[in-house]
Amino acid sequence: xxxxxxxxxxxxxxxxxxxxxxxxxxxxxxxxxxxxxxxxxxxxxxxxxxxxxxxxxxxxxxxxxxxxxxxxxxxxxxxxxxxxxxxxxxxxxxxxxxxxxxxxxxxxxxxxxxxxxxxxxxxxxxxxxxxxxxxxxxxxxxxxxxxxxxxxxxxxxxxxxxxxxxxxxxxxxxxxxxxxxxxxxxxxxxxxxxxxxxxxxxxxxxxxxxxxxxxxxxxxxxxxxxxxxxxxxxxxxxxxxxxxxxxxxxxxxxxxxxxxxxxxxxxxxxxxxxxxxxxxxxxxxxxxxxxxxxxxxxxxxxxxxxxxxxxxxxxxxxxxxxxxxxxxxxxxxxxxxxxxxxxxxxxxxxxxxxxxxxxxxxxxxxxxxxxxxxxxxxxxxxxxxxxxxxxxxxxxxxxxxxxxxxxxxxxxxxxxxxxxxxxxxxxxxxxxxxxxxxxxxxxxxxxxxxxxxxxxxxxxxxxxxxxxxxxxxxxxxxxxxxxxxxxxxxxxxxxxxxxxxxxxxxxxxxxxxxxxxxxxxxxxxxxxxxxxxxxxxxxxxxxxxxxxxxxxxxxxxxxxxxxxxxxxxxxxxxxxxxxxxxxxxxxxxxxxxxxxxxxxxxxxxxxxxxxxxxxxxxxxxxxxxxxxxxxxxxxxxxxxxxxxxxxxxxxxxxxxxxxxxxxxxxxxxxxxxxxxxxxxxxxxxxxxxxxxxxxxxxxxxxxxxxxxxxxxxxxxxxxxxxxxxxxxxxxxxxxxxxxxxxxxxxxxxxxxxxxxxxxxxxxxxxxxxxxxxxxxxxxxxxxxxxxxxxxxxxxxxxxxxxxxxxxxxxxxxxxxxxxxxxxxxxxxxxxxxxxxxxxxxx
Amino acid sequence: xxxxxxxxxxxxxxxxxxxxxxxxxxxxxxxxxxxxxxxxxxxxxxxxxxxxxxxxxxxxxxxxxxxxxxxxxxxxxxxxxxxxxxxxxxxxxxxxxxxxxxxxxxxxxxxxxxxxxxxxxxxxxxxx
Ligand SMILES: Cc1cc2nc3c(=O)[nH]c(=O)nc-3n(C[C@H](O)[C@H](O)[C@H](O)COP(=O)(O)OP(=O)(O)OC[C@H]3O[C@@H](n4cnc5c(N)ncnc54)[C@H](O)[C@@H]3O)c2cc1C
Ligand code: HEM
Ligand code: SF4
Ligand code: FES
Numbered sequence: 001x002x003x004x005x006x007x008x009x010x011x012x013x014x015x016x017x018x019x020x021x022x023x024x025x026x027x028x029x030x031x032x033x034x035x036x037x038x039x040x041x042x043x044x045x046x047x048x049x050x051x052x053x054x055x056x057x058x059x060x061x062x063x064x065x066x067x068x069x070x071x072x073x074x075x076x077x078x079x080x081x082x083x084x085x086x087x088x089x090x091x092x093x094x095x096x097x098x099x100x101x102x103x104x105x106x107x108x109x110x111x112x113x114x115x116x117x118x119x120x121x122x123x124x125x126x127x128x129x130x131x132x133x134x135x136x137x138x139x140x141x142x143x144x145x146x147x148x149x150x151x152x153x154x155x156x157x158x159x160x161x162x163x164x165x166x167x168x169x170x171x172x173x174x175x176x177x178x179x180x181x182x183x184x185x186x187x188x189x190x191x192x193x194x195x196x197x198x199x200x201x202x203x204x205x206x207x208x209x210x211x212x213x214x215x216x217x218x219x220x221x222x223x224x225x226x227x228x229x230x231x232x233x234x235x236x237x238x239x240x241x242x243x244x245x246x247x248x249x250x251x252x253x254x255x256x257x258x259x260x261x262x263x264x265x266x267x268x269x270x271x272x273x274x275x276x277x278x279x280x281x282x283x284x285x286x287x288x289x290x291x292x293x294x295x296x297x298x299x300x301x302x303x304x305x306x307x308x309x310x311x312x313x314x315x316x317x318x319x320x321x322x323x324x325x326x327x328x329x330x331x332x333x334x335x336x337x338x339x340x341x342x343x344x345x346x347x348x349x350x351x352x353x354x355x356x357x358x359x360x361x362x363x364x365x366x367x368x369x370x371x372x373x374x375x376x377x378x379x380x381x382x383x384x385x386x387x388x389x390x391x392x393x394x395x396x397x398x399x400x401x402x403x404x405x406x407x408x409x410x411x412x413x414x415x416x417x418x419x420x421x422x423x424x425x426x427x428x429x430x431x432x433x434x435x436x437x438x439x440x441x442x443x444x445x446x447x448x449x450x451x452x453x454x455x456x457x458x459x460x461x462x463x464x465x466x467x468x469x470x471x472x473x474x475x476x477x478x479x480x481x482x483x484x485x486x487x488x489x490x491x492x493x494x495x496x497x498x499x500x501x502x503x504x505x506x507x508x509x510x511x512x513x514x515x516x517x518x519x520x521x522x523x524x525x526x527x528x529x530x531x532x533x534x535x536x537x538x539x540x541x542x543x544x545x546x547x548x549x550x551x552x553x554x555x556x557x558x559x560x561x562x563x564x565x566x567x568x569x570x571x572x573x574x575x576x577x578x579x580x581x582x583x584x585x586x587x588x589x590x591x592x593x594x595x596x597x598x599x600x601x602x603x604x605x606x607x608x609x610x611x612x613x614x615x616x617x618x619x620x621x622x623x624x625x626x627x628x629x630x631x632x633x634x635x636x637x638x639x640x641x642x643x644x645x646x647x648x649x650x651x652x653x654x655x656x657x658x659x660x661x662x663x664x665x666x667x668x669x670x671x672x673x674x675x676x677x678x679x680x681x682x683x684x685x686x687x688x689x690x691x692x693x694x695x696x697x698x699x700x701x702x703x704x705x706x707x708x709x710x711x712x713x714x715x716x717x718x719x720x721x722x723x724x725x726x727x728x729x730x731x732x733x734x735x736x737x738x739x740x741x742x743x744x745x746x747x748x749x750x751x752x753x754x755x756x757x758x759x760x761x762x763x764x765x766x767x768x769x770x771x772x773x774x775x776x777x778x779x780x781x782x783x784x785x786x787x788x789x790x791x792x793x794x795x796x797x798x799x800x801x802x803x804x805x806x807x808x809x810x811x812x813x814x815x816x817x818x819x820x821x822x823x824x825x826x827x828x829x830x831x832x833x834x835x836x837x838x839x840x841x842x
Numbered sequence: 843x844x845x846x847x848x849x850x851x852x853x854x855x856x857x858x859x860x861x862x863x864x865x866x867x868x869x870x871x872x873x874x875x876x877x878x879x880x881x882x883x884x885x886x887x888x889x890x891x892x893x894x895x896x897x898x899x900x901x902x903x904x905x906x907x908x909x910x911x912x913x914x915x916x917x918x919x920x921x922x923x924x925x926x927x928x929x930x931x932x933x934x935x936x937x938x939x940x941x942x943x944x945x946x947x948x949x950x951x952x953x954x955x956x957x958x959x960x961x962x963x964x965x966x967x968x969x970x
Contacts, residue, residue, distance in 0.1 A: 518923035520923065525922075559915070563913035811878050812865055834912065
C-alpha cells in the first residue's frame, strides 16, 4: 500500500468536481491519492445550465470534465456507485456495490435532493423532479405523449422547469402555494409584474393553491384537486417545491446536523469530525445553507486548502442572483424584502413596458441594502457592486432606477469607483483587479478577457459589468481601442460598409478620396472590394476593382505556394452527374492537373498556370459548370447528406434544400468565408453543426443552427430556431447572412462575430426572428438584390477577350514561367521542391 | 536555373544597361501589377513585375521573384501605401516590398532588385 494520503470524495456534482480540480492544482497533489464516488451515471456536469438540455445542448456539452481529465490525474471514479455507509472509527466508506475504501480525509459533496411534498398521489406515474440529466430524459420521453404539463412550485427552479415544459411544446401551468412567484427572491410588486409577463407568454399561473390530492383525470392523465375545491388536469406533473440537503450518510454516522438538516461545518468546512469535510449544498455554515454554485465553489477551495494545510476560510457568500426566466430578466440583490430595521424603499413601476424596479436603502439614505429588478436587469451589476462594496449613494438614490430619458448619461456610478477587490464575476470569483491586470496584459477585447480570466463564462450575469471594466481600463490607459481597419481609413469594416451604402459609393478611389488617405493597402483594398461586391455586386474584374482584389479574387482561382492556381467548380450540395464527373476527369487529364476531393464535397484541380485558367474554364463552362467561388471570401459549399430520397433514416430532402441554399447565396461576398450544410435527420451525416449555417431535418420541419465552424478553433453551432418551414428558414437565413455581411469585422467568422455581440445568440434571435431593430425587411431586400445580380464571374471573363488577355503570363511574352516545375508522386503531379528543381535545371 | 534576383544584381555591376521596350503605357492597368519578361530565352532571362500607380502616375519595376515563397508572384500582389512609401504585398505570405528600393518591410535583411523605368513616346522602357 502506498504511503499517500487517501482523500475520498462522496458526490461528483458541481462542487465535488470543483474540489477535485482544486486538489489537482494544489502544489502537493502528488502526495494524495484521490477517489470519488459518483452516484449518477455521468461524471460531473453543469447543473446550472441544465435547462439548455432542452434547447439542444447534449449531455456531453454540459459536462464539466475534459475527456480524460480524471484518468490523466490518477483520480479513481466509482461511476454509478453510491456510498451507503461511513464508519468513522475505522475510517472507511462502503459502497452500494460492496467496495470498502479507507480514507485519511473524507469530503462530503452530496448536494441536495428535490423535496416532494407528501400529497396523496405524488408517486403516480408521470410525476417528475428537476435535478439531473436523467430526470430531464425521463421528462422528454413522457412529453412525447403529453399535451399539458404542470409544475408544483413557482420558485426560481419551478419557473425554469416551466420554461422546459413550454420548450417541450406543452400547455403549461405553474401552481404555487404562496401568494406570489419567486417568494424568496422578490417582493409582491416584482412578483406581480413577473406573473403578468409570464402569462403574456401563455403560461397559466395559479397562486395561493394548496394541492390536496392527485388522482386519475377525466381528459388528461392526472387530476389535481385543490383546497378551494378547484381542479386542474394535466398529463405530466413536475415537483419543484424546494430542495433538501442530502445529509443521510452524515446522519447515519452521527455527524452534527442542523435543526432542519444540513451538515454543520466550521470556517474550514470541517464537520464535527475534523477528518470529515462537507461542501456545497449539503453543508450548513453559520446556520445557513447555500443553494447556489458560487458559494459551493468557494467551499471546495477552502476544504482543499485546509487539507493542504494552507490558510483559507469560508466567510459566507452573497446570495444575489440575476437570471433570465423565459426571456424575462429577474434579479434580486441582498435584502430584497427590506428586513433591515428602518430600511427605506424606492420603487419604479412601468406598466407599459412591464418593468419593475425597487431598491432598499439604509435608514440614513446613504447605503444600498438590496434591490429587486423585473423586466429590465441592466442595472444589476452596478447595484450589486454598490451594495457589496458599501459605496455611498448619490444624493437622490431613486435616480439609480429611474430611466434616463434626457440623455444625460449615467447617474449612479461608473465602474471606476469600484475598489480593485470588488468581485465582478461571482461564479468564478474574479475581481476587478484581476480583470484590470488581464487588460493591461493585453486582453483588450471582451472575448480575450473572458478567456483570460473566466469571468462571464458561467451564468453570464456579470458580462455587462466586465465589458464596462474593460472599456474603463482602456480609456484610462489612453488606449482608445483602435478599431480602424488600417492606416488608410479611420473606420471599422462596419463603418465602411455604411459609408459605402449610404453614400452610394461605387469605387475604391471614391471611397479613399471621401473617407481615407494614402493609396490603400492589402488590408483595406480587399475589404473594400468585398463591401462593394456585397452592396452592388459588380463584376469583380472591372478595371476600377481590379487592383483591389487579393490575387485569388483577381485571377478567380486559389493561388498555391508555387504561384499556380487551383480550380474548384461549383458542385452544389455535392450532387454531380456522371457526365459532369467525366468532364472533370477529362479536363484534369488534358491539363495534367492534380485532383483531390475537398472537405466540402467538391473536386479541386491543382497546378494550373495563370495562362491556362481561361482555357480550362472555357471547357468547364461549356460543359455546364460555374465558378465555385473557392477563391473568394464568400459562400463556399452547402454540404449535404443524401437525405430522405435514398436514406432509410431520412426525414426530409436534404439535397434539394442544400441545392436551393447554395444557388441562392452563391457569390455573396462576405467578411470571411461562409459554410453551410444540410442533414436529412438527426444522425447529422453532413456535420451541419460545424457550419456557419447548419440545417437538420426534423419530423416537422428544419432546425436551424448558426455560428459554428471547423478549422483551428472548432466551435459547435448554436441551435437558433426549431421546426421551421422552408420559407421561414430561408427568410431567417437571408436576414442572418445579410446582418453578418453588414456588421462583422474584416476576417471575422460568424462565431466570433456573435461572441463579441452583447447578448450573443439571444440578441441575434431578437434581431433576426423578432425583428427587434426593425431591419428584417430591409435585410431581405438587400439580399434579394445580391441574388438578382448574380453572375458567374468565369463565364463573364471568358466571354470577354480583353479580360482573357489579363491572364497572359507576361505582358510582353507568352512563355510559361520556367520556375514552375512539377514532379510525379502517387501517379499525379506535385510542385517540385527546391532541390528537385535544381536537379531538373542542372 | 539561377536565382533571378542574383542575376540582376550582377547585371547592375556590369552596367551594360540597355533600355528594353516592354509595352505601351496604356496597356498597363492602373494600380495593379503585371509581369514582364526580359531577355527571354537567353541565360539572362529575368522576370519583373511592373506597377503603374495612378497616385503619381509613375511606373515601377521590381523583380517578380518573391524570396519568401520562392515563386514568381509579386506582379500579382496588391499595391499599398505604407506611410509615404509605395509597396507591394506578396500574394503568398503577405510580406511587403518597397517599389522604389526593393527593401522588404518585415525583414531588414531582405531586399529585391529594382529596375529603372522610363516612358518614351507612350512606351514603357525598362533598363536591364
Ligand atoms: C435546474 C437548476 C438550475 C440551477 N440554476 C442555478 C443558477 O442559475 N445559479 C446557481 O448558482 N445555482 C443554480 N442551481 C443550483 C446549483 O446547480 C447547485 O448549487 C450546485 O449544483 C450544487 O453543487 P453540489 O455539488 O453541492 O451538488 P450537486 O451538483 O447536486 O452534486 C451532488 C452529487 O452528489 C451525488 N451524491 C449524493 N449522495 C451520494 C452518495 N451517497 N454517493 C455518491 N454520490 C452521491 C449526487 O448524485 C449528485 O450527483 C441550479 C440547479 C438546478 C437543478
Ligand atoms: C445507412 C447508413 C450509412 C451509410 C451507407 C453511410 C455511407 C457513407 C459514405 C459512403 C460516406 C462517404 C465516405 C467518403 O467520404 O468517402 C459517409 C461519410 C460520412 N458519414 Fe455516413 N453512412 C451512413 C450512416 C451514417 C450515420 C448514421 C452517420 C452519423 C451518425 C454518418 C456520418 C458520416 C460522416 C460524418 C461522414 C463524413 C462526411 C465527410 O466528411 O464528407 N454516416 N457515409
Ligand atoms: S443525416 Fe440522416 S438522412 Fe442524412 S444520410 Fe445521415 S442518416 Fe440519412
Ligand atoms: S457572475 Fe456568473 S459568470 Fe460571472
